[in-house]
Amino acid sequence: MNKKFLYALFFVQVLDIFLHIRMNQFEMIRIISSLCVIGWAMIQLIPVNRVLFKLFSTVTLCVYIILNTLFIFENGIINSITLSYRIPLVVFVFLTLILMIVIIVKEIYGPKRM
Secondary structure, eight states, rough: OHHHHHHHHHHHHHHHHHHHHHOOOOHHHHHHHHHHHHHHHTTTSOOHHHHHHHHHHHHHHHHHHHHHHHHHHHHOOOOOTTOSSSHHHHHHHHHHHHHHHHHHHHHHHOOOOO
16 A cells, blocks of 8 residues: 555644644534544554455545534534635545545555555
8 A cells, every 4th residue: 555645644634633723723523533534544554354444444434524514514614713614624625535535446446465
């Protein structure tokens, strides 16, 4: 597996959490979703069965999407503090989903591990 994508995913999640804390906008749902992805990325560093990988990846993707959708339903697409669109949310979610999908596709359809 190409670890560059895992490290990029880890960096995006840590940056997302850091920015939430730094800007005094501690949004628990978003931080929990980022921690789920960080946990998933860390588990990818150990050898795992492909079936287990598929199951765990599916669950993590679903949890991430559900938590972020729930956040938008609860808080809206406009930030009530800054009165601006939640562009960082869209960027972080988009980057996370793209990186996770690339990792999953490379792992499932790439060469088999020995």
